[in-house]
Structure formats: C-alpha cells, structure tokens
Amino acid sequence: MYREQIKVLDCTIRDGGLINNHYFTDEFVREIYKALSASGLDYMEMGYRNSRELFPPADYGAWKYCDDDKIREVTDGIDSDIKLSIMVDAHRVKEQQFAPVDESPIDMIRVATYVKDMDKAIALVRRCHDLGYETTVNVMAISKEIDPDLVEALDQLAKCPVDVVYVVDSFGALYCEQVEYLVKLYRYHLSDNKEVGIHCHNNQQLAYANTIEGIIHDANYVDGSLFGIGRGPGNCCLELLIGFLKNPKFKLSPILKVIEEQLLPMRNEIEWGYILPYMVTGILNEHPRSAIKMRQTDQKDKYAEFYEEMRDVAG
Amino acid sequence: MYREQIKVLDCTIRDGGLINNHYFTDEFVREIYKALSASGLDYMEMGYRNSRELFPPADYGAWKYCDDDKIREVTDGIDSDIKLSIMVDAHRVKEQQFAPVDESPIDMIRVATYVKDMDKAIALVRRCHDLGYETTVNVMAISKEIDPDLVEALDQLAKCPVDVVYVVDSFGALYCEQVEYLVKLYRYHLSDNKEVGIHCHNNQQLAYANTIEGIIHDANYVDGSLFGIGRGPGNCCLELLIGFLKNPKFKLSPILKVIEEQLLPMRNEIEWGYILPYMVTGILNEHPRSAIKMRQTDQKDKYAEFYEEMRDVAG
Numbered sequence: 001m002y003r004e005q006i007k008v009l010d011c012t013i014r015d016g017g018l019i020n021n022h023y024f025t026d027e028f029v030r031e032i033y034k035a036l037s038a039s040g041l042d043y044m045e046m047g048y049r050n051s052r053e054l055f056p057p058a059d060y061g062a063w064k065y066c067d068d069d070k071i072r073e074v075t076d077g078i079d080s081d082i083k084l085s086i087m088v089d090a091h092r093v094k095e096q097q098f099a100p101v102d103e104s105p106i107d108m109i110r111v112a113t114y115v116k117d118m119d120k121a122i123a124l125v126r127r128c129h130d131l132g133y134e135t136t137v138n139v140m141a142i143s144k145e146i147d148p149d150l151v152e153a154l155d156q157l158a159k160c161p162v163d164v165v166y167v168v169d170s171f172g173a174l175y176c177e178q179v180e181y182l183v184k185l186y187r188y189h190l191s192d193n194k195e196v197g198i199h200c201h202n203n204q205q206l207a208y209a210n211t212i213e214g215i216i217h218d219a220n221y222v223d224g225s226l227f228g229i230g231r232g233p234g235n236c237c238l239e240l241l242i243g244f245l246k247n248p249k250f251k252l253s254p255i256l257k258v259i260e261e262q263l264l265p266m267r268n269e270i271e272w273g274y275i276l277p278y279m280v281t282g283i284l285n286e287h288p289r290s291a292i293k294m295r296q297t298d299q300k301d302k303y304a305e306f307y308e309e310m311r312d313v314a315g
Numbered sequence: 316m317y318r319e320q321i322k323v324l325d326c327t328i329r330d331g332g333l334i335n336n337h338y339f340t341d342e343f344v345r346e347i348y349k350a351l352s353a354s355g356l357d358y359m360e361m362g363y364r365n366s367r368e369l370f371p372p373a374d375y376g377a378w379k380y381c382d383d384d385k386i387r388e389v390t391d392g393i394d395s396d397i398k399l400s401i402m403v404d405a406h407r408v409k410e411q412q413f414a415p416v417d418e419s420p421i422d423m424i425r426v427a428t429y430v431k432d433m434d435k436a437i438a439l440v441r442r443c444h445d446l447g448y449e450t451t452v453n454v455m456a457i458s459k460e461i462d463p464d465l466v467e468a469l470d471q472l473a474k475c476p477v478d479v480v481y482v483v484d485s486f487g488a489l490y491c492e493q494v495e496y497l498v499k500l501y502r503y504h505l506s507d508n509k510e511v512g513i514h515c516h517n518n519q520q521l522a523y524a525n526t527i528e529g530i531i532h533d534a535n536y537v538d539g540s541l542f543g544i545g546r547g548p549g550n551c552c553l554e555l556l557i558g559f560l561k562n563p564k565f566k567l568s569p570i571l572k573v574i575e576e577q578l579l580p581m582r583n584e585i586e587w588g589y590i591l592p593y594m595v596t597g598i599l600n601e602h603p604r605s606a607i608k609m610r611q612t613d614q615k616d617k618y619a620e621f622y623e624e625m626r627d628v629a630g
Contacts, residue, residue, distance in 0.1 A: 175527065176491070176528070202520075205517075205522075207520075209491065209523075216492070237589075239594065240519055240594065240598075243598040252622060256622055257618070257619035259591065259618060260616050260619065274588070274589070276554070276574065279554065283555075302575060303571035303572070303574060303575045308568060
C-alpha cells in the first residue's frame with residue numbers, strides 16, 4: 001500500500017509509558033528517536049503533557065510531563081526530520097502550559113478525550129491551534145458509544161480547527177467490519193480538510209489488521225509502536241506497518257535494529273503482548289483494568305475463571 | 316458471526332507437532348481431546364499419517380503416524396461428538412494404509428499438497444473417498460503460485476470427489492485483500508457442492524484477521540490451534556476464533572482452561588508465536604526454513620541483519 005498522504009506516528013514512549021509510569025531512561029528515548037528518524041517515520045510521540053498536580057513527580061518519569069526543555073535535551077545533536085507530538089488528556093488539563101509552536105520542539109498536540117468531554121477537547125484544540133500547533137483529537141472508547149452521541153461529536157469536530165480525528169479502539173474490541181463502518185462514518189461527518197486517523201490495541205491480535213482496514217477506507221494517520229509495546233496487549237506493531245507500507249521513504253532495518261537492542265531486553269523485564277486476560281476484556285468490550293489487576297495476583301493465569309467472572313460483570 | 320455451515324477444526328497436535336517432532340504425551344493429547352470435545356468443536360486433527368520409511372520411528376512421536384489403534388487408545392472412554400481428522404502429504408505417500416471408514420476412528424482425511432503435486436493429491440482423495448472418508452485438499456504455498464496454475468488445479472479439483480478445498484497461507488504472507496481474492500477465486504472455480512476452507516499462519520499477526528476475512532467471503536471450514544501453537548509464528552488462535560463465532564454450540568471456557576493447564580507450561584519449554592525472523596520471512600513471502608535455522612544459532616535475535624540477508628536471497 002502506497003498513498004502519499006499516509007503519515008505514521010510512533011507511540012512507543014507515550015503508550016509504552018503506561019506500563020512503567022513513563023520511567024524511560026534518556027538513553028532509551030534517544031535511541032528510539034535516532035532509529036525512528038533513520039527509518040523515515042513522520043511523527044514520534046514523546047509522551048504526555050500531564051499536570052504535576054494530578055500526577056505527582058515523585059511517582060512518574062519525565063515523559064509523563066514532556067517539558068519542552070527535556071525534549072530538547074534528548075533530541076539534541078541528532079540529525080532528524082521527524083516531527084514530534086505530545087498527548088494531553090482533555091479531562092485532565094490543569095496548570096499545563098504550552099509555548100507558541102516556534103518556541104517549542106513540538107509540532108503536534110494530540111488531545112485524547114471521551115465523547116462526553118468533547119467540549120473540553122475542542123477548547124484545548126483551539127488553544128493549541130492558536131499557538132500554531134498541528135492538532136488531533138483522539139476519541140477514546142468509541143466501541144462503547146452509541147451512534148447519535150458519536151455523530152454529534154463528529155459534527156462538532158467538523159466545525160473546529162482540528163487537523164486529524166482518530167478512531168481509537170481503546171478496548172481492542174473492534175472487528176474489521178466495525179473499523180470500516182467507523183472510518184467511513186468519520187469521513188462522512190468530517191469536512192474535507194480534515195484527516196481520519198486510527199489507533200488500535202492488540203487484545204485480539206487485530207491491531208495491525210484493523211489499521212490496514214482503516215488505511216483501505218482512507219484513514220491517513222496511523223499509529224504503531226515498536227514491537228507493539230503498550231499497556232496490556234499493546235498496540236499495532238510499527239515493524240509490521242512499515243513492512244506493509246510501500247512508501248519509499250520508510251526503512252525497516254533501523255526499526256528491527258532498535259527492537260533487538262532496546263525493546264527485546266525491556267520485554268524481558270516488563271510484560272506486554274498477547275496475554276489471554278486482555279483477550280477476554282477485548283472480546284467482551286471492557287476496559288482492561290480488571291485484566292491489569294488480575295495479572296498482579298497469583299491467579300494471573302486462571303484464564304477460564306477470569307472469563308466466567310467477566311461475563312457476569314459485563315452482563 | 317454465526318453461519319450454521321461453519322466448521323472449526325483444531326490442528327494443535329498436527330501443526331504443533333512440527334515443533335517437537337510430534338512427541339506429545341498421551342496424557343497431553345487426551346486432555347486436548349477432552350477440552351475440544353467439551354467446547355463443541357467440529358474436528359480435531361490428530362496428526363499426520365506419514366510413512367515410517369520416510370520418517371523413521373526412532374526420530375518421531377506417535378502423532379507423526381496416527382495409527383488407528385493409537386487414536387483409539389487416547390480417545391477411549393471420553394464422551395465426545397467431535398470428528399477426527401488426519402493429514403497426509405500427497406508427495407510423501409509410500410506404504411501408508413487406510414482402513415475403510417467404518418473400521419477406523421477417523422472421519423476425515425486431509426491431503427496437503429503443492430499445486431505441482433495435484434494429480435497425486437487427487438489420486439489420494441479418490442482412494443480415501445472410496446473408503447468412505449470425508450476428504451479435503453489443502454493447497455499449500457499458494458502465495459507463490461501464478462494464477463493459471465492455481466486455476467488449472469482448482470478446475471481439476473472441481474471434478475474430483477473432494478469435499479473441501481483449503482486456501483493455505485503457508486508463509487504467512489497474505490494480506491486481507493489477497494485472502495478475499497483467493498477465497499472468491501476458489502468459490503468461483505469449485506462446484507457448488509464443495510466447501511472452501513482457510514488455514515493461516517501468524518507471521519504477521521494476521522492469521523486470525525485473515526481467517527475472519529475468509530469467513531466473510533464464504534469459507535466455511537476454518538482452522539485454529541490452541542494458543543496459536545504451530546511451527547514458528549504458529550496458527551490462528553482457536554480461542555480468538557471461538558470468541559468471535561456466535562454459533563451457540565461453541566464454548567470458550569474449556570479452551571481457556573486447557574490453555575492455562577497444558578499449553579502455557581509447554582510454551583515455557585518450546586518457542587512459538589510472534590518472533591521477528593518469522594515476521595521477516597512472512598513479509599518477504601518466503602518459506603520459514605531460514606528463520607527456523609537462524610533461531611537455533613547465537614545470532615537468533617539479529618533481526619536487522621537477517622532482514623538484509625533475506626532481502627538479498629529473495630531478490
């Protein structure tokens with residue numbers, strides 16, 4: 001698949017950081033930045049810009065806050081054309097500040113929101129847009145939204161200055177036919193000057209397949225992470241996506257190299273990937289929190305019991 | 316997805332046996348048989364019926380040969396409606412014998428073949444059909460066949476007494492649009508009284524997604540294995556497939572239970588799953604043999620080097 005408009009964003013640090021409270025070493029982040037730059041990727045997401053009041057620095061690493069100076073420090077001296085993004089939660093904005101774009105190393109601000117917080121998200125988009133940033137709205141948990149609410153949100157987004165609106169399969173619950181439906185719904189309701197993006201979770205080993213499905217139906221912004229790192233089952237594997245896309249600017253070797261050198265040792269320390277309790281929350285269209293909790297107990301491999309319990313909860 | 320005609324076959328022992336030369340204990344096979352029976356599965360594949368001349372018994376376990384008596388021994392005393400299948404390689408038939416179906420515990424014989432061996436496969440189908448068995452032909456490595464050869468083979472198959480013809484993505488190379496094309500091609504060329512099946516490998520984490528794609532386009536016979544066990548990246552995960560299919564006869568809990576009790580301990584001993592060298596052979600549409608070989612060396616995690624080497628080979 002080659003379509004010039006397709007932009008690939010790596011969310012290794014941001015989504016991967018949900019497993020380790022964003023405690024990545026500077027060296028690690030620097031190596032990822034180098035590799036993604038060498039592979040010709042379009043965007044690297046450096047983490048969240050979260051409030052230090054809501055998330056106290058005693059408990060989290062630097063990539064929970066993504067201060068401009070910190071980003072400059074790790075990227076300094078590396079030759080790169082990659083654009084940088086950060087994510088902000090619409091429902092957790094407090095004292096965070098944003099410099100005008102030309103005084104910041106950041107190019108794009110991605111606003112994560114639930115449908116119910118759409119007004120907050122749009123207010124934040126306007127603020128960031130006025131400062132000169134590219135903006136996205138990542139609509140989370142849409143597999144639990146009913147159509148009229150989602151459509152109302154899309155119609156609001158169509159009228160605001162956001163550049164890209166993402167289909168986010170937060171629970172890893174969507175099948176390809178549902179992805180097709182949602183991407184087409186987004187395309188229909190958003191004005192022609194906005195792009196559709198897709199961000200998938202891998203609970204059912206469908207993150208990559210659903211990302212392709214999104215691309216087929218004209219989603220032009222696609223997310224992946226190295227070796228699929230991310231909370232629980234993780235995300236669409238960036239290496240698969242780059243293996244699929246035929247855009248000549250992308251190179252697979254730097255990605256494979258940084259996986260063998262940085263991600264493989266990390267996965268021996270932290271768990272992510274195809275793990276059955278997350279598969280269960282995925283097929284039941286539930287938040288992964290119950291799976292995260294049971295994986296910390298000595299019952300962590302009692303898959304059948306967990307499924308029976310969750311069916312009761314879901315019912 | 317619910318369609319009464321859909322039949323699910325488990326190939327845990329047969330395809331999984333390619334990792335351990337079919338040395339599964341009787342106890343293991345018995346537990347799998349119990350679990351699949353309790354889950355309402357349609358077919359369980361017990362292994363290969365291979366020639367003892369070509370595969371000497373000193374090197375292989377019982378499930379490389381699947382003698383009728385051996386099958387009776389492990390299934391004895393377990394209440395079950397599941398049908399049993401075995402696989403035979405069309406190009407490796409020597410002294411193997413088949414009893415008439417009413418004297419055998421086996422219901423279905425699946426003939427694996429390359430397009431070039433289609434005449435041998437059809438001869439074997441006729442022999443098995445005349446003995447009363449259900450038959451399938453599993454056309455391997457079709458991602459490397461050119462259309463006229465494949466179409467000729469399908470036209471031959473349309474005229475023979477085979478019941479099901481399988482799309483087999485031997486190299487885990489196919490994308491969903493290619494699966495759609497192939498399943499439709501099969502359906503078009505096979506007569507109306509034959510079914511299309513699909514068997515996928517998981518090199519690119521697409522085995523399950525491609526199996527769904529096959530189902531959407533009317534493949535009614537689908538293969539999975541417990542926890543995806545199989546050579547290299549393995550197969551479509553049976554637990555995902557059963558989570559997806561809405562046929563009320565299927566039950567997920569017995570499958571999850573046997574995975575936690577039998578498959579999880581086994582995966583701590585033997586390697587299968589998402590492993591990057593197999594991803595590389597998948598995206599390059601190559602046989603996994605080079606990946607299998609490099610995984611046995613101390614260079615087993617040199618993904619980038621392997622990719623560069625394989626690109627030269629493939630070119």
